[in-house]
Every structure is written in structure tokens, then in C-alpha cells.
Amino acid sequence: MKILVPVKRVLDYNVKPRVKADGTGVDLANVKMSMNPFDEISVEEAIRLKEKGVATEVVAVSVGPAKAQETLRTALAMGADRAILVQTDDAVEPLALAKIFKAIADAEQPGLVILGKQAIDDDNNQTGQMLAALTGWAQGTFASAVNVEGDSVNVTREVDGGLETVKLKLPAIVTTDLRLNEPRYASLPNIMKAKSKPLDTKSPADYGVDTAPRVKTVKVSEPPVRSAGVKVADVDELVAKLKAMGVHS
């Protein structure tokens, strides 16, 4: 079974996003970019399935600028076998992304597509579900456990009240949540080896997908700032403040 793993290059999660003064977006010039953390978990899960003998090949794919090659090389260094870069400088929305991944899935015929549940830049949480709709496959979103058994996969999902397990017929779509696994760091020899692994470069047009946005960003602004209140000297003062607000047992 082949596993397809889409990965996105995003602002590193340790960098505080700064809204551009002209309100057109978040400043991405000269800041550290990394693989979306949820996508690292996807890559890790795919590699573990390969190590267990469940999967035979892991194909990483990214839609983005030329520099997204670095993100794909990270996936290859972690253990993916080959990569596909669908190169574009445009921001591609989840619906168009799902159409590109659908076309790649048609060509590659994976048994599983494992995606991060959301990218930490746009926070859309849509692409996996949309890909599932377009392929007509079942979806296990927000996964905290993935167990392939024969021609189906059991996915344990993190839902609002706790956990839920669903059984999905393969091929299927899985989106990953934080507690699914802890992604490995690529070792230096593997980083070197990744440089010679195959990386194909394509364009959205190769897959016949129109990436023109459907949603226009009118403006991007800073969130309302919450100002610090007061420091209370001791528990008694805190109790008095709370009681004044009507908070008591």
C-alpha cells in the first residue's frame, strides 16, 4: 500500500506572526519557515506504517513556491521515499488543494492519504475533508490512533467530549491531531541521503486545476489587545474582587 502525505510550508510555529502595516496579510519576509507541525505528524505516521510493513511507499507532496522543496526534503529526510512539488507562487485555497491532491491520488492510487488536520497559518481545517468528498473515500479526522486491519482502517478521533473510533474502508483519508505520535528528527546521514531522493516538479495546470481564489481577503488586522489588569496583594484581596463580581460558592 502506498501512502500519500501532503505537507505545507508555513511560518515556523515559534515565530510570532506580525500583521503587515498595510493590512494585506502577515509578514513572511525574512522569517523562519518550517513544515506545518500537524504535517510532521502525518509524515511520521506514514513512515511508522511503512516500518511496520503496512505501507510499501510514502510519497510526500507539497503545493507551494520553489522553496517548498525544502519542506519536501525534510519529509524525505524523515523517511519518505519520493516527493512531488506542485509549484506555484499563488496562495492556494483548500478546495483547489483538494482538487490537486485528488488528481495525484487518481494517478498514484494510494491506500491512505494522511494530512495534518489544519495548517497553522490559515487555520482552515478543510483540505482532508474536502479531498475525502472529491474522492468519495471515508475520512478519519483529528486522529489520535490509526490501525490498518486488512482492507479497512480503524481511526480513533479526538472529539469534543473525548475519543471516538470509526472503521473506514480503504482507501481512506486520515487527518492527524497532536497526540497521534511524536515526529522524529531527521539524522544527518538521512538528511544527506534525502538530497538524492527523487523530487518531481509539476504545476497546478498539469493537473487541470484552476487555483483562482474563491475567497477574497479584504484585510488582515491585529486582534483586539487585552490590557493587563491589576495585581492583587494576597488571597483576601482576590476574594474581595471576585465577590464584588458575584463570584463565590
Place this chain on the structure above:
Amino acid sequence: MKTLVWVEHDGNAVKDATLAAVTAASKLGEVHLLVAGEGVDGVAKVAAQIVGVGKVHVADNAAFGHNLPENVAPLVAELMASHDAFVAPATTTGKNIAPRVAALLDVMQISEILSVEGPKTFTRPIYAGNAIATVESSDAKLVLTVRGTAFEKAATSGGSGAVEAVSAGGDAGISSFVGAEIAKQDRPELTSAKIIVSGGRALGSSEKYEEVIVPLADKLGAALGASRAAVDAGYVPNDYQVGQTGKIVAPEVYFAIGISGAIQHLAGMKDSKTIVAINKDEDAPIFQVADFGLVADLFSAVPELTGKI
């Protein structure tokens, strides 16, 4: 504009997040509801009482019993032939279903809206709430999810929606429900609680969480929460997590105890009306957003607070 709102329910009652979605939908136009599930006549009657509801579509079918998106999304897509907007609460159920509906309709979804600015214009958080985007859809139909804390809850009585059975849809045959481990808590749900008491890594163990955090929550009738660090350290289960990747909450009062205030945690609770922080590190970032900050050792201050409140 005719909207179709996904009703999230537990078989008996309508969940609060739905009521916020109804308020958001009512800003767009006529509000219709969809109640899907098995044996949901009772819930449909409850939902029909929500103020502002015109019609309640009821899809009673075993295939819809566990909200499996493979079965539910085609049902919604079919109903969308006669509606202009699908509106779901941004819960794990809503987030699971809505994008599948959107792709079936060839529509770009707008996720977690915070406000309705115009018929097709909304605000939504990006970068974990570090920026707010105003976005405008150009699609013929809308698919939206609604952040529950950003809208008032619609009143649950006084409405008189007409209940109508829907016969569409069925089992797609590609997925099934196996089981659930839903934590039974004898206290309010995190996302709808008026008061939340959250503990962080400074507690050091699950025993200390029980010993220090739980009694205060008990005394105040509050929900229990935690930072990601406390969840990752195994002090409490994952469904306690408040933050960017956990639950987004906005109670009347939020107690952050032994929580330093990482960006990821602040993203989940900074819309709380009043924030109380107790931390021994006076430079902890949590104090920058707290209305009342107490620099103290939580192991002595919290039991004292529990005793005196």
C-alpha cells in the same frame, strides 16, 4: 437568504454551540435547521422552540446516528439545493462535516467566523488568533462554521419552527462507528461553562491537579480545564485542553493556575470576560492578559482561595 443550520445534539438536548450558529445564521437571513440522527423526533421538537427558527428538517435514519460525514454530507448537499448557506458550529462534529459538504457543492468554506460583516463578508481568526482576517466569498452558496464564543446564544424557548421530515440519504457503506470513550463529567461542559478553573504544568502531577484544582472548581460549580503542557504531561485527559489546538473558551471568569500563558494557551481563552491568574513567576506572560493577577505559590494560595471564596 435561506440558511440551513446543523444542529448538534446528544439525542435529547441541543448543544449550546448550535445556538450561537443560529444567531450567526439569523444575521444572514431565514433560519432553517437540520436535525439528523436516529430517533430524533424529540430533539427536533426542542429545536423548533429556538427563537428565530422557520423550519426544522428532520432526517431520522440509523445511518445518521453517529454523524458519520460519509453519510451526512450527501444529505446536507441535497438539502442545499433549496438553501443558500450551510452553517455549522465549529465543533469537532461541525468541522468534520462542513468541508465535506463544501467540496460536494464546489464551494470554498469559511471556517470559524467571528462576525458577519455583510451578506458574504465575515471575519475569522488566522495564525491562532494572532491576526483577524476579513474575507469575502465569491461562491454562489456559502458554507460556514461558527466560533461558538463569538456569538450570543439564541433563546431556546418561544420559537415555533415547522417540523418537516426529510427522507433523503442513507448509508454510504464506507464507514461505521466502532465506539467512544466520552468522559462523563458531573460538571458543566468546558465550552459552555460560566466559570472555568484551569491548571498548568506547575502543578507537577495529576494528584496535585486533583488536590488543588478540583476543589476550587467544585466549590464554584466550574468546568475543569488545563494547558497543553499539563495535558501532554498526563495530568489530565486531552479533552481538558484549552488553547489553539484544544478548546476555545470564553467564560465569565477564567482561572489560570500555574499556567505561564504560552501563545497557544492564550489563543484559547483570551476572550474570557475576566481572567484570574495565579502564578509564582511574576514575569509570566499570563499576567499581561489577566484582570486579576496574584503572584503566589499556587499550592498555598489556591487552597486558601477555595476556603475563603
